[in-house]
Amino acid sequence: MSIALQKTLSLILLIVLGLILKRKFTNPDQNKGLKMIILDVALPAMIFVALLKIEINPDLLMLPVFALIFNVLLLVIAKYALPFFGVEGNSSSMRTLLLLLPSLAPGLTCFPFVVEYLGEDLLALAALSDIGNKVFVLILAYLLAISWYYKHHQLKSVSSSQRVKQLLLAMVKEPINAVILTAILLLSIGINMERLPMFLSQSILMMKDMMTPLVLLFIGIAVVFKWEQMRMLAGLLLFRAGIIFLICGVFILLVPMSTEMMLLAVVFPQSAVSFWPFAHMSAIRSMELSQAELKSNPTFNLELGINLLALSMPFSTLLILGVFSSGSYFTNPAHVFLIGGILLVGSIIPMLVKWMSSLDTGFDPIEGQKLKENNSME
Secondary structure, three states: OOHHHHHHHHHHHHHHHHHHHHHHOOOHHHHHHHHHHHHHHHHHHHHHHHHHOOOOOHHHOHHHHHHHHHHHHHHHHHHHHHHHHOOOOOOHHHHHHHHHOOOOOHHHHOHHHHHHHOOHHHHHHHHHHHHHHHHHHHHHHHHHHHHHHHHHOOOOOOOHHHHHHHHHHHHHHOHHHHHHHHHHHHHHOOOOHHHOOHHHHHHHHHHHHOHHHHHHHHHHHHOOOOHHHHHHHHHHHHHHHHHHHHHHHHHHHHOOOOHHHHHHHHHHHHOOOOHHHHHHHHHHHHHHHOOOOOOOOOOOOHHHHHHHHHHHHHHHHHHHHHHHHOOOHHHOHHHHHHHHHHHHHHHHHHHHHHHHHHHHHOEEOOOOEEOOOOOOOO
């Protein structure tokens, strides 16, 4: 059994272990405590280490730019495509999916296979590309999330200047953003992980190593199975994968590159959705829970978000394994377009049938239940 496949099975095993432990976590405070350890300790440590290990080659700066453009393009496509899948505009479900679908988590679902099939040199290029994705999931996604929070709750009493001040203050108070600022400051004066005192770097590395197992356990513990909702999310992931293949087909058609780079360009965007936008949403939900008037009107649908995270990882893993296992098939743009078209059709036809039947039944695939007449649940 290959190292990459064993790595994937180990990650899936942790989610299964979380499902087994689910019955032990009956108190909401237990889930909240686990989530706080992830958001306030493990995740900031992982970001800090990743930033302090960055070595940017000026000749390759276009790679993160391309990744960031891809994130934004996928965000725009999702905005106009989600209503077709039954997602109501300006709803908590819409905002949740808009933040998650354009994000990427290559560290869990892409990098293990890149190093196994393409080697460490291509892994370095993939890590450099991920800088652009990190800008999206850590900064742009947070800005979107907090602006939707203000807009959703119609906080009109706050002036524009005060809102900007509050936004900046909230960003600084977030452990993730505080870590980013600290890392940038250290890099600007020439300090990286190797130059930190050993006791400090070792402590940070130990905290960082908690991230992956805790996130996967949390997904298994927190996931709530609504099979109708899961089928809808599977359709969205098929649509996402199909659109990504079409974008990648255009990219490898227009940009000259080696066979290995073509495969990297195809698999990197097929990474699972990232946990970091969910972290932003969780932080905003904590702000809402602290205010009685906002508690019952959440900006985001965290249950939908955790279910998408749980389904996205095995889906992307199987897809990336399929690409690498097919040899050079996906280095032909025509083949990439073909597979993308098949996935798009596979995602659209079931939703088209369900949408036509919903005209008579009033069934909502997001919530997995009958729509209320006033349609004001969100």
